[in-house]
Amino acid sequence: MSTSKKFVVIGGTGLIGSKAVAILRNAGHDVVVASSRNGINAFTGEGLEAALSGADAVIDVSNMMSFDEPVLRNFFATSSRNLTAAEKAAGVRHHVVLSIVGTSDLVSNPYISGKQAQEEAVQASGQDYTIVRATQFYEFMDTLAEAYTADGAVTVPDIEFQPIAADDVAAALVRVALGNPHHGIVDLAGPDRAGFDEIMRTYLAAKGDRRSVRVDASLGYFGAPVTATSLVPMGAFMRGEIAFSDWLQQQTHATQVEKA
Numbered sequence: 001m002s003t004s005k006k007f008v009v010i011g012g013t014g015l016i017g018s019k020a021v022a023i024l025r026n027a028g029h030d031v032v033v034a035s036s037r038n039g040i041n042a043f044t045g046e047g048l049e050a051a052l053s054g055a056d057a058v059i060d061v062s063n064m065m066s067f068d069e070p071v072l073r074n075f076f077a078t079s080s081r082n083l084t085a086a087e088k089a090a091g092v093r094h095h096v097v098l099s100i101v102g103t104s105d106l107v108s109n110p111y112i113s114g115k116q117a118q119e120e121a122v123q124a125s126g127q128d129y130t131i132v133r134a135t136q137f138y139e140f141m142d143t144l145a146e147a148y149t150a151d152g153a154v155t156v157p158d159i160e161f162q163p164i165a166a167d168d169v170a171a172a173l174v175r176v177a178l179g180n181p182h183h184g185i186v187d188l189a190g191p192d193r194a195g196f197d198e199i200m201r202t203y204l205a206a207k208g209d210r211r212s213v214r215v216d217a218s219l220g221y222f223g224a225p226v227t228a229t230s231l232v233p234m235g236a237f238m239r240g241e242i243a244f245s246d247w248l249q250q251q252t253h254a255t256q257v258e259k260a
Ligand SMILES: NC(=O)c1ccc[n+]([C@@H]2O[C@H](COP(=O)([O-])OP(=O)(O)OC[C@H]3O[C@@H](n4cnc5c(N)ncnc54)[C@H](OP(=O)(O)O)[C@@H]3O)[C@@H](O)[C@H]2O)c1
Pocket: 010, 011, 012, 013, 014, 015, 016, 017, 034, 035, 036, 037, 038, 040, 041, 042, 043, 044, 061, 062, 063, 064, 079, 098, 099, 100, 101, 115, 133, 134, 135, 136, 137, 140
């Protein structure tokens, strides 16, 4: 008997989505790669009915970049309402959505406020769901380094950090989607926890980036005030397997191969 199922990955062309699609396809599942450019739009509802027909689970890793809080909240909440309504109509068993560790305490950050609106829409939907809150991706380190750079130095808040590889995030989402809905929140983080400054220093050194790294306890996270543990899981969490050092080595190797 075939155990192959149908999955819909909303944002299936993105960083996490494309990795989740590959894992599901390698396991023999039927996957719809949903993205607005593919004619399946969570925000407008275009293409959802056909895409969701016969699906077992939906993984929502769609994203929007904006600095405008109402725009972000509207995008994430409307998309989640559209998706969960269409899933209920189609009899989809499980809605899995990717959010961010610490979301409830960081909502003065406009982006995280959008993620809160997304979580609330899913929780209020009546659809069976799991919210997976991940820490920052290793792949996000460059963006963080740029964002915290001033006068040629990287100055970060005095907080703990426990980033995770995008490959581990995708694998965890697939595991969750295959299982039963939690009807709640599950935290997900990488295997190593250290100071944000230490991790930033390690990252820049591996890239041969000579910017110095400093700590400023008055800094927040993109506009949100933080405490030492704002960005790390405080209780039980799913743990990624890929160590930051191994991922860095892989990146350096890939860059060397590209240059050769
Ligand atoms: N960066 C981090 O460290 C971090 C940490 C924890 C959680 N997260 C969460 O991880 C999620 C995925 O991030 P990512 O970096 O993989 O995103 P990404 O690479 O920017 O990909 C976003 C995807 O969403 C699709 N999309 C955008 N609008 C859509 C719409 N209306 N309908 C359907 N698809 C749409 C995009 O395709 P089209 O443009 O074709 O629509 C694309 O496939 C985000 O929700 C983010 O909040 C990020």
